[in-house]
Amino acid sequence: MTVFHARMIWLIGTLLWFAIRYPYQRRSRAVPKASSKDRRKERTLLAITGLLVHVVPMIYALSGWPQFADYPFHPAVAVIGAAVFAFGLWLFWRSHRDLGTNWSIALDIRAKHQLVTQGVYQYVRHPMYSAFWLNALGQLLLLPNWIAGPAGLFGIALLYFVRVAREERMMLETFGEDYRAYMARTRRLIPGIY
Numbered sequence: 001m002t003v004f005h006a007r008m009i010w011l012i013g014t015l016l017w018f019a020i021r022y023p024y025q026r027r028s029r030a031v032p033k034a035s036s037k038d039r040r041k042e043r044t045l046l047a048i049t050g051l052l053v054h055v056v057p058m059i060y061a062l063s064g065w066p067q068f069a070d071y072p073f074h075p076a077v078a079v080i081g082a083a084v085f086a087f088g089l090w091l092f093w094r095s096h097r098d099l100g101t102n103w104s105i106a107l108d109i110r111a112k113h114q115l116v117t118q119g120v121y122q123y124v125r126h127p128m129y130s131a132f133w134l135n136a137l138g139q140l141l142l143l144p145n146w147i148a149g150p151a152g153l154f155g156i157a158l159l160y161f162v163r164v165a166r167e168e169r170m171m172l173e174t175f176g177e178d179y180r181a182y183m184a185r186t187r188r189l190i191p192g193i194y
């Protein structure tokens, strides 16, 4: 494993990330929304997150810029990074499959929205955000660069901490006791821990 391989693994993994999302995005676009929360705030948040999670490391993976921020590469660290990234991709796919057309990129409630508590959602309430964290961690381990490596972690930290409490509030407003009971028996990101 060389830096070039690590950069290509990140790139292919990221292309897979979009390939996994694409069919679900198309399908849920056809389902009307019943309501949307904080539309402008969400759009800004998603733009900044996208820049940090995808654009900054993409520039590095393709061009090697910013070179001044490089640090020594350790193949074993990158191998662990590739494994973490792959696990994140698997979880990303499973959570899309379980959410189906209830998925939205922002804080939306669909017409005939159903509360999903099955599949990977029986273990944690936010498996898709767990997948984001895993991919960002994988990115940090794959890309030996002080800017491109941790950019994704900053991106997902921003998205997660600005959003998660509002998302749960929206789910409580929509599903009431069902969501409260679901919250009582699950954690947010890591089964049994957090």
Ligand code: SAH
Binding pocket: 095, 099, 102, 103, 104, 105, 106, 107, 108, 109, 110, 114, 115, 116, 117, 121, 125, 126, 127, 128, 129, 130, 167, 171
């Ligand atoms: N936070 C979840 C989902 C992310 S997508 C996760 O990390 O897996 C965000 C949208 O999914 C929200 O706007 C909401 O409409 C929907 N959503 C979140 N949790 C849900 C659940 N348990 N069942 C159905 N829809 C859910």
